[in-house]
Amino acid sequence: xxxxxxxxxxxxxxxxxxxxxxxxxxxxxxxxxxxxxxxxxxxxxxxxxxxxxxxxxxxxxxxxxxxxxxxxxxxxxxxxxxxxxxxxxxxxxxxxxxxxxxxxxxxxxxxxxxxxxxxxxxxxxxxxxxxxxxxxxxxxxxxxxxxxxxxxxxxxxxxxxxxxxxxxxxxxxxxxxxxxxxxxxxxxxxxxxxxxxxxxxxxxxxxxxxx
Amino acid sequence: xxxxxxxxxxxxxxxxxxxxxxxxxxxxxxxxxxxxxxxxxxxxxxxxxxxxxxxxxxxxxxxxxxxxxxxxxxxxxxxxxxxxxxxxxxxxxxxxxxxxxxxxxxxxxxxxxxxxxxxxxxxxxxxxxxxxxxxxxxxxxxxxxxxxxxxxxxxxxxxxxxxxxxxxxxxxxxxxxxxxxxxxxxxxxxxxxxxxxxxxxxxxxxxxxxx
DNA sequence: TATAACGTGTGACGTTCGTCACATCTAAAA
DNA sequence: TTTTAGATGTGACGAACGTCACACGTTATA
Numbered sequence: 001x002x003x004x005x006x007x008x009x010x011x012x013x014x015x016x017x018x019x020x021x022x023x024x025x026x027x028x029x030x031x032x033x034x035x036x037x038x039x040x041x042x043x044x045x046x047x048x049x050x051x052x053x054x055x056x057x058x059x060x061x062x063x064x065x066x067x068x069x070x071x072x073x074x075x076x077x078x079x080x081x082x083x084x085x086x087x088x089x090x091x092x093x094x095x096x097x098x099x100x101x102x103x104x105x106x107x108x109x110x111x112x113x114x115x116x117x118x119x120x121x122x123x124x125x126x127x128x129x130x131x132x133x134x135x136x137x138x139x140x141x142x143x144x145x146x147x148x149x150x151x152x153x154x155x156x157x158x159x160x161x162x163x164x165x166x167x168x169x170x171x172x173x174x175x176x177x178x179x180x181x182x183x184x185x186x187x188x189x190x191x192x193x194x195x196x197x198x199x200x201x202x203x204x205x206x207x208x209x210x211x
Numbered sequence: 212x213x214x215x216x217x218x219x220x221x222x223x224x225x226x227x228x229x230x231x232x233x234x235x236x237x238x239x240x241x242x243x244x245x246x247x248x249x250x251x252x253x254x255x256x257x258x259x260x261x262x263x264x265x266x267x268x269x270x271x272x273x274x275x276x277x278x279x280x281x282x283x284x285x286x287x288x289x290x291x292x293x294x295x296x297x298x299x300x301x302x303x304x305x306x307x308x309x310x311x312x313x314x315x316x317x318x319x320x321x322x323x324x325x326x327x328x329x330x331x332x333x334x335x336x337x338x339x340x341x342x343x344x345x346x347x348x349x350x351x352x353x354x355x356x357x358x359x360x361x362x363x364x365x366x367x368x369x370x371x372x373x374x375x376x377x378x379x380x381x382x383x384x385x386x387x388x389x390x391x392x393x394x395x396x397x398x399x400x401x402x403x404x405x406x407x408x409x410x411x412x413x414x415x416x417x418x419x420x421x422x
Numbered sequence: 423t424a425t426a427a428c429g430t431g432t433g434a435c436g437t438t439c440g441t442c443a444c445a446t447c448t449a450a451a452a
Numbered sequence: 453t454t455t456t457a458g459a460t461g462t463g464a465c466g467a468a469c470g471t472c473a474c475a476c477g478t479t480a481t482a
Contacts, residue, residue: 045331047339048421055334067327070320076331105316109281112323116278119330120287123266126338127382128258130470132439162459171338173440178460194448210259341440343469373429384470389431 013089023064023079023087030068030075032091036060039085043077044168054168055122057082063111069095070108126171129209135170136180137209140190144199156198224300234275234290234298241279241286243302247271250296254288255379265379266333274322280306281319337382340420346381347391348420351401355410367409
């Protein structure tokens, strides 16, 4: 696997980044790939007027920028750390070399395949629900599935994001997120604690998600 | 290249389809890939309530369903022909065999890479503009770029889609598309003829696209 | 030619939600 | 502790647009 690069003889650059560091921005020539070792990072796109949409949250083990590097073009998204992060970096030329090995090519195929599936899911979650409440409900359900994958609705979601960040994930505004979370709380569908969210009525949340 | 499969010894199934035929639907187990030889087809996703979003228009040479086949899961989109179409079909088992060859793996890598880039672009076009007019303007500009890639704005766009189809491409409603096209016509930005659209004022259209 | 079936044009209306404005609350820095 | 920056809560307002309803045009199919 490409992520196990430390075991190989590829020269990689290990770095530590503070919270909020931009690893690379949309439009910069793709100089190489980053492998996230610890911490989380957001993968987002930005419009010329500054609107931001977060496409996915990267976690430890994720490879960032691979497709842009393979295509030899500019990065097609911006990656910003949400926590202090440790990363490995592999320069473009070495990635291209890896492409010639059977194992390397297959590893990259698996990575791109995974990225494609994930982007497909995100696209579906963002484009199909017509309302902001639908997108928010879907996001919460996705989170609860990733978290403890128990069917029991007892597990709280410990994703600690600001309303602003959530808004960017569901293509909405900060105020709308505040209002929707408050409304769902009032209706006993969820319970918002400091630092986590608990789903109290999964049926109701699923009903909102399809609206 | 995978698309040149006719030259190889892979057993492929060549078929003719009428306009409107569904090659495969979201959720069906991925039995194999389709290679579009002639005609166009829409790649779309559907919500449980019937809302349809067209993610891309496939054209001759495009390979459909590859990622789902590689992952061994269900198709993640629905493909419907817009014209009478001729297709080749390659069963999953043969695709998996191809994966073991260096050339096959690299060809698939290139295909997935292209798909990922395209989906990224579509995502950007659909999620970043906050208004329907912005998304429509962006769609028209994309079309004019694909068409005659001349910078001269004289080339008409000969895509013949119904307002309903355009609405599904820009996540809007049929009525809104009708109204927006009429409005842009009135403002001398475009000229709508039967079967094609001419961009008369590219500057203005670009201004609408970023709004 | 008749008659659907489908695409298009347009008015009226209400909901959703983005935006502005400001208050309050929390937590980090000084 | 005080200060300050960021996060959250909430009201008011209006633009955008989805939906319903129906008229009109234009191809196909009988």
